[in-house]
Amino acid sequence: MRKKGSIRLLLILALCAALSLTGCYYAVPYAETGTVEKVTGEEKPESPVSETADSGTDAVEEEIAEEPPLPEKDIVILFTSDIHCGIDQGLGLAGLEQIRKYLESEDNEVMLVDIGDAIQGEPVGTMTRGGAITDLMNKAGYDAAVPGNHEFDYGMDRFLELAEKAEFPYLSCNFYHEGKPVFDPCMIKEIAGVKIGFVGICTPKTITSSTPAYFKNEEGEYIYGFLQDKTGEGVYDAVQDAIDAAKAEGAGFIIAMGHLGNEADCEPWTSMDVISNTSGIDVFLDGHSHDTEQITVNDRDGNEVLRSACGTKLECVGYCKISTEGELSTGLYTWHNDIPAAELLGIENEMSAAVGDAMNQLEDVLNEVVAHTDVDLTIYDPVMKDENEKPVRIVRRMETNLGDFCADAYRDQSGADIALVNGGGIRSNVEKGDITLGNLLNVHPFGNSLCVVEASGQQVLDALEWAAAKNPDEFGGFLQVSGISFEINTSLPSPCEADRDGMFNGINGERRVRNVMVGEEPIDPEKTYTVASHDYLLLNDGDGNTAFDGAELLQDKVKLDNQVLIDYVMQSLDGNIGEEYSDPYGQGRIVITE
Numbered sequence: 076m077r078k079k080g081s082i083r084l085l086l087i088l089a090l091c092a093a094l095s096l097t098g099c100y101y102a103v104p105y106a107e108t109g110t111v112e113k114v115t116g117e118e119k120p121e122s123p124v125s126e127t128a129d130s131g132t133d134a135v136e137e138e139i140a141e142e143p144p145l146p147e148k149d150i151v152i153l154f155t156s157d158i159h160c161g162i163d164q165g166l167g168l169a170g171l172e173q174i175r176k177y178l179e180s181e182d183n184e185v186m187l188v189d190i191g192d193a194i195q196g197e198p199v200g201t202m203t204r205g206g207a208i209t210d211l212m213n214k215a216g217y218d219a220a221v222p223g224n225h226e227f228d229y230g231m232d233r234f235l236e237l238a239e240k241a242e243f244p245y246l247s248c249n250f251y252h253e254g255k256p257v258f259d260p261c262m263i264k265e266i267a268g269v270k271i272g273f274v275g276i277c278t279p280k281t282i283t284s285s286t287p288a289y290f291k292n293e294e295g296e297y298i299y300g301f302l303q304d305k306t307g308e309g310v311y312d313a314v315q316d317a318i319d320a321a322k323a324e325g326a327g328f329i330i331a332m333g334h335l336g337n338e339a340d341c342e343p344w345t346s347m348d349v350i351s352n353t354s355g356i357d358v359f360l361d362g363h364s365h366d367t368e369q370i371t372v373n374d375r376d377g378n379e380v381l382r383s384a385c386g387t388k389l390e391c392v393g394y395c396k397i398s399t400e401g402e403l404s405t406g407l408y409t410w411h412n413d414i415p416a417a418e419l420l421g422i423e424n425e426m427s428a429a430v431g432d433a434m435n436q437l438e439d440v441l442n443e444v445v446a447h448t449d450v451d452l453t454i455y456d457p458v459m460k461d462e463n464e465k466p467v468r469i470v471r472r473m474e475t476n477l478g479d480f481c482a483d484a485y486r487d488q489s490g491a492d493i494a495l496v497n498g499g500g501i502r503s504n505v506e507k508g509d510i511t512l513g514n515l516l517n518v519h520p521f522g523n524s525l526c527v528v529e530a531s532g533q534q535v536l537d538a539l540e541w542a543a544a545k546n547p548d549e550f551g552g553f554l555q556v557s558g559i560s561f562e563i564n565t566s567l568p569s570p571c572e573a574d575r576d577g578m579f580n581g582i583n584g585e586r587r588v589r590n591v592m593v594g595e596e597p598i599d600p601e602k603t604y605t606v607a608s609h610d611y612l613l614l615n616d617g618d619g620n621t622a623f624d625g626a627e628l629l630q631d632k633v634k635l636d637n638q639v640l641i642d643y644v645m646q647s648l649d650g651n652i653g654e655e656y657s658d659p660y661g662q663g664r665i666v667i668t669e
Contacts, residue, residue: 146267150397151178152186156362159196161388166410169417169427184267190362191223191334198516204229207433209237214429217243223334224281231289246275248317249302260317263324272321276333279303279344283577288615307343311352318355331356336364350380358395381405441513446644448652452477452505457659471498471549474661478555484643486557489527491607493558499551515640523609524632533600538622539588541579544569552618560664561591578619
């Protein structure tokens with residue numbers, strides 16, 4: 076049952092005036108009690124209910140009849156998601172620390188968890204391969220985290236090193252290595268006299284939205300997976316097993332920590348899919364889609380579950396509160412200003428000092444001016460705004476001048492006939508004026524490397540078709556191009572087929588991509604072309620694009636992606652980006668028709 080109520084706000088007095096609080100809440104029935112033991116995760120846990128199923132329901136009803144005690148204090152679980160290395164942006168880690176201190180001063184028991192995608196996205200992550208962010212998370216005192224798809228962007232070995240370095244556990248009920256769980260599926264935490272079960276869930280889209288090769292062995296066989304069957308049943312069953320195991324260990328509340336999101340492209344593995352196909356979750360803390368929705372969703376038994384998400388780059392810090400009356404609530408501490416909270420309010424605490432030290436170590440290198448641009452290069456529409464008056468990102472659905480620039484850099488530096496760059500790998504604008512190394516690192520923060528293959532015209536056509544499959548919707552695998560032009564007819568359904576892992580598996584139907592030209596000539600499906608991109612796309616099936624499998628590798632990992640941009644500007648453009656890139660919608664290489 077939902078009830079109305081409020082939670083007192085935070086921070087220092089100045090911060091109180093600048094933050095907004097949103098949320099929803101309701102009271103939930105208690106589950107069974109029991110002893111506390113951490114679920115080991117050595118084997119996939121069996122449902123405790125299944126052991127008594129043959130004996131009828133009386134034993135189960137008797138077991139859950141006793142209610143556990145109410146919390147001795149209000150419990151506040153703070154959560155972050157999709158930080159993407161934005162440690163000094165929005166509220167920042169300094170603001171997060173200040174919120175925590177305020178809540179503790181108000182006699183709350185406070186926990187802190189992360190819902191994934193923390194270690195990648197800015198130079199401070201790229202240049203330390205996630206190490207600086209892990210150190211800061213240790214300093215902040217995180218209690219648990221879930222791997223997001225971008226936790227794997229520095230390679231599986233590196234992520235497992237960072238997970239070992241972390242002073243908090245990573246949780247996932249559906250991340251498997253050769254049939255065995257990599258991490259514990261859940262964690263039991265006893266706090267304020269009650270036992271809370273935290274269940275971790277990774278998005279099965281991780282394989283295609285990170286680098287697929289990182290999940291394979293040397294023979295190219297997948298040895299890591301996320302229970303990514305197309306029905307969703309694998310994930311639902313794993314989540315339900317983890318819920319049941321947590322309750323069997325005595326958890327009175329179940330908090331799901333899912334890097335799943337709410338986007339249609341993530342079905343059947345969205346947070347709503349998981350909630351509606353399981354029972355026993357009380358609150359679902361969600362990530363991946365960068366939204367800030369606070370909603371309720373009915374579970375499989377018709378019970379209301381709170382679903383909360385907190386955006387990206389620490390624009391918000393989410394909370395889940397368990398009151399001394401057993402009432403659950405969720406909401407957000409939100410920073411609305413362009414100037415980060417720590418800077419505007421002069422916040423000084425342990426985390427502000429730690430963040431400052433981390434950033435200062437990189438400052439001299441990142442601030443080096445390496446080029447100049449006469450025009451703004453963009454990933455956003457220069458005119459359109461969304462419902463929140465924020466610019467609409469278009470680099471993942473149509474041509475932009477920054478997309479042209481990046482693709483031109485790959486073709487120029489490789490000498491290839493064609494260059495392709497996935498829109499999801501172009502992450503930040505380049506504003507008119509001086510360009511620093513930090514600017515270019517922000518454009519390409521992933522550390523991919525320039526490669527060249529020899530591919531048939533048919534492979535190129537298939538790659539373009541897969542890239543256009545979701546158009547006009549966003550898709551990280553949408554390709555910005557150089558040396559080639561084409562049209563996309565969005566009035567036709569996509570003919571692309573995918574396998575169970577979401578990888579391109581062929582064409583069945585009329586193609587949407589047409590009038591493809593390589594230079595001034597129509598593309599020849601039988602002819603071979605040299606194609607430049609990075610290893611993510613050409614070698615590792617990035618974004619599920621398998622079209623180049625089997626293509627002959629001509630140049631292997633020649634230089635880092637951001638170095639490609641630097642060398643193009645400095646060597647070929649004489650240090651200046653000029654008027655040829657002035658149109659934010661590009662040079663007409665990609666025409667979208669209805």
